[in-house]
Amino acid sequence: MTQKITIEPVTRIEGHAKVTIHMLEDGSVGRAYMHVNEFRGFEKFCEGRLYFEMPQITPRICGICPVSHHLAAAKASDALTGQTPPRPASLLRELMHMGQIVQSHGMHFFELAGPDLLLGFDAAPEIRNVVGLIGANPDLTVKAVQLRKFGQNVIKILGGRRIHPVFAVPGGVNKALTQAERDSIREGIDAAIETTQVGLQIMKDWAAKNAEDIDKFAVFPTGYFGLTTADNALELYDGNIRLISREGAELERFPVGDYLEYIQEHVEPWSYLKFPFYKKMGYPDGVYRVGPLGRLNLAEKIGTPLANEELKIFKSLNNGKPVENTLYYHYARLIEILFAIERIRVLCEDPDILSTDILNTRKDYKGHGVGVIEAPRGTLIHDYTADEDGKLTKVNLIVSTGHNNWAMSNAVDSVAKTYVNGPDVHEGMLNRVEAAIRAYDPCLSCSTHAVGQMPIQLDIVAPDGSWVKTLKRD
Amino acid sequence: MTKPKIASDWICGCAGCHMSLLDMDERILKIVELADLRSTPITDLKEPDEAGVDVGVLEGGINNSANEEVAHKMRKRAKILVALGDCAVFGGVPAMRNLCGVEAALKRAYVEAESNEPGSQIPDDPELATMTQARAIHEVVPVDFNVPGCPPDADTIFYVLSELAQGRKPEIKDEYLHWH
Ligand code: SF4
Numbered sequence: 001m002t003q004k005i006t007i008e009p010v011t012r013i014e015g016h017a018k019v020t021i022h023m024l025e026d027g028s029v030g031r032a033y034m035h036v037n038e039f040r041g042f043e044k045f046c047e048g049r050l051y052f053e054m055p056q057i058t059p060r061i062c063g064i065c066p067v068s069h070h071l072a073a074a075k076a077s078d079a080l081t082g083q084t085p086p087r088p089a090s091l092l093r094e095l096m097h098m099g100q101i102v103q104s105h106g107m108h109f110f111e112l113a114g115p116d117l118l119l120g121f122d123a124a125p126e127i128r129n130v131v132g133l134i135g136a137n138p139d140l141t142v143k144a145v146q147l148r149k150f151g152q153n154v155i156k157i158l159g160g161r162r163i164h165p166v167f168a169v170p171g172g173v174n175k176a177l178t179q180a181e182r183d184s185i186r187e188g189i190d191a192a193i194e195t196t197q198v199g200l201q202i203m204k205d206w207a208a209k210n211a212e213d214i215d216k217f218a219v220f221p222t223g224y225f226g227l228t229t230a231d232n233a234l235e236l237y238d239g240n241i242r243l244i245s246r247e248g249a250e251l252e253r254f255p256v257g258d259y260l261e262y263i264q265e266h267v268e269p270w271s272y273l274k275f276p277f278y279k280k281m282g283y284p285d286g287v288y289r290v291g292p293l294g295r296l297n298l299a300e301k302i303g304t305p306l307a308n309e310e311l312k313i314f315k316s317l318n319n320g321k322p323v324e325n326t327l328y329y330h331y332a333r334l335i336e337i338l339f340a341i342e343r344i345r346v347l348c349e350d351p352d353i354l355s356t357d358i359l360n361t362r363k364d365y366k367g368h369g370v371g372v373i374e375a376p377r378g379t380l381i382h383d384y385t386a387d388e389d390g391k392l393t394k395v396n397l398i399v400s401t402g403h404n405n406w407a408m409s410n411a412v413d414s415v416a417k418t419y420v421n422g423p424d425v426h427e428g429m430l431n432r433v434e435a436a437i438r439a440y441d442p443c444l445s446c447s448t449h450a451v452g453q454m455p456i457q458l459d460i461v462a463p464d465g466s467w468v469k470t471l472k473r474d
Numbered sequence: 475m476t477k478p479k480i481a482s483d484w485i486c487g488c489a490g491c492h493m494s495l496l497d498m499d500e501r502i503l504k505i506v507e508l509a510d511l512r513s514t515p516i517t518d519l520k521e522p523d524e525a526g527v528d529v530g531v532l533e534g535g536i537n538n539s540a541n542e543e544v545a546h547k548m549r550k551r552a553k554i555l556v557a558l559g560d561c562a563v564f565g566g567v568p569a570m571r572n573l574c575g576v577e578a579a580l581k582r583a584y585v586e587a588e589s590n591e592p593g594s595q596i597p598d599d600p601e602l603a604t605m606t607q608a609r610a611i612h613e614v615v616p617v618d619f620n621v622p623g624c625p626p627d628a629d630t631i632f633y634v635l636s637e638l639a640q641g642r643k644p645e646i647k648d649e650y651l652h653w654h
Contacts, residue, residue, distance in 0.1 A: 008520070020601060035601050038538065040486065041579025043587065045570040060567040063490020063625065107496065111516060129517035131506055142500060149499045162497050163490045163625050265589045270599035274590070283591070383588070396588050 099154025487534025
């Protein structure tokens with residue numbers, strides 16, 4: 001008979017997911033699945049709303065990266081009404097976005113994934129969390145809290161609140177930055193860089209000690225997908241989309257509005273989260289990864305000095321070829337925090353950042369618009385069509401975590417096969433399976449905008465489908 | 475004296491209320507000093523202790539069968555149940571789905587969306603939860619404290635949790651009802 005292990009919910013990820021591991025008769029793993037178990041239906045219930053409400057409605061898809069939806073909605077609305085924002089408005093939006101990259105990535109590294117790295121995959125579940133970190137390293141925990149606070153404050157200064165800010169509007173933003181506000185942002189930069197460098201050192205030391213784990217933990221080839229600058233530097237706010245092959249060769253480069261020509265979404269009956277892929281290669285050959293690892297594989301350089309130096313070291317991990325290791329997502333995330341903080345400095349020093357020319361009110365109404373941004377977790381696409389009164393008739397959303405759905409499912413399967421053998425499973429093994437998902441920092445609220453939330457559960461099922469064992473942590 | 479136990483979970487929300495909880499910044503250390511944080515989305519215990527917790531906090535409303543189970547379990551095991559944020563208190567943005575209905579929403583997402591592979595169907599594996607009407611928590615189980623806001627301010631959350639952890643009854647009014 002076959003067995004099934006269920007892990008539910010998967011913890012220290014955003015949202016709910018459940019994992020089922022189906023075992024074969026000989027006790028080895030047949031196949032493991034990651035089920036995303038929630039659906040909310042934003043695409044449908046936004047029909048009939050006015051396009052300019054979207055920057056306030058869609059952030060409620062995800063409270064961890066609300067700024068991504070806020071800005072992608074504003075960008076789609078800019079395109080829909082033909083209101084190109086003035087340069088200072090784009091700089092201010094990007095500034096807010098960088099604040100979000102710092103807070104979201106910072107929280108993920110230190111508060112969600114950090115406990116695995118700092119306390120160990122096999123540490124007792126009671127302490128393997130941020131409270132355990134407070135006990136083990138109070139100074140570092142306080143610094144991590146302050147790093148997140150630095151990012152959240154940038155958002156609050158611009159948008160009035162830390163979560164679900166009110167700032168970007170079609171054609172620009174609703175508030176200029178004052179000199180005093182700019183200076184208060186600047187004050188926190190050095191400390192934030194310092195904490196990030198401590199994080200990078202932790203990551204490097206951990207990687208040196210755990211090289212073997214890193215190399216057998218969900219390492220597999222895929223394409224990589226995301227925004228990039230014209231000269232292939234790291235870009236998070238704007239630009240064209242670039243897709244590279246598993247070897248690193250450029251397959252496509254296209255304006256964001258053309259996305260439907262290049263990608264499609266596959267639906268599996270066992271998950272509410274869809275599986276995007278590169279149309280020309282089909283599913284699953286055309287799967288690709290997004291987010292920090294994907295972006296650093298796409299980028300040939302980074303436009304700020306400290307992060308660029310770190311990128312060179314990162315590139316040497318696989319001799320200039322794309323880095324395939326799932327666990328290096330954590331490493332890539334830290335390099336991106338460094339970039340975001342340096343970019344905050346550059347933006348604060350820009351002569352246009354204090355300008356009050358922040359809104360273009362002249363419309364050239366098109367009735368259709370696509371807005372794309374690199375959210376912390378990857379490429380986020382908002383696509384709106386509206387009638388002549390501005391009422392939405394069609395909404396399509398492809399969220400960051402979705403693009404990584406195949407990769408997460410594959411990582412779960414691969415880690416289960418590597419670490420789980422027979423129904424005599426211990427908790428640390430299951431935590432590794434969850435860590436495979438955690439590395440992608442999935443935003444299951446985002447991904448299930450259509451549906452809802454993503455529970456993760458681990459069932460061990462025998463080959464005939466009969467239940468063997470459900471593992472729970474408490 | 476043992477510290478009061480707090481457990482929390484998020485159901486049909488956006489995680490924003492838990493992020494607002496983290497937005498209390500350094501004061502999180504104070505909460506950890508006052509109370510024992512048990513199962514939460516940011517810790518590794520999977521569900522509230524069978525022996526019970528003193529305070530249970532739920533973010534998000536209820537829009538499927540799995541959410542219902544979480545709410546019932548939390549209610550059963552928590553002496554005091556707090557509904558945190560507009561989704562939990564009123565249903566919030568996800569309750570907009572009630573206007574178009576579950577079927578239409580599923581069809582749009584899995585069958586009609588422009589980016590779908592032709593022939594795609596609504597997922598229906600038995601492992602998946604069944605979608606229902608979206609509801610506030612109090613429509614499913616009794617709630618002791620409703621804390622509105624989308625999300626409620628970090629100051630409000632700190633006040634509510636620290637009062638409850640010290641055995642006092644929080645009065646959610648005036649500045650603690652401030653949000654926009
Ligand atoms: S109340 Fe607002 S912040 Fe809280 S879960 Fe609901 S949408 Fe998110």
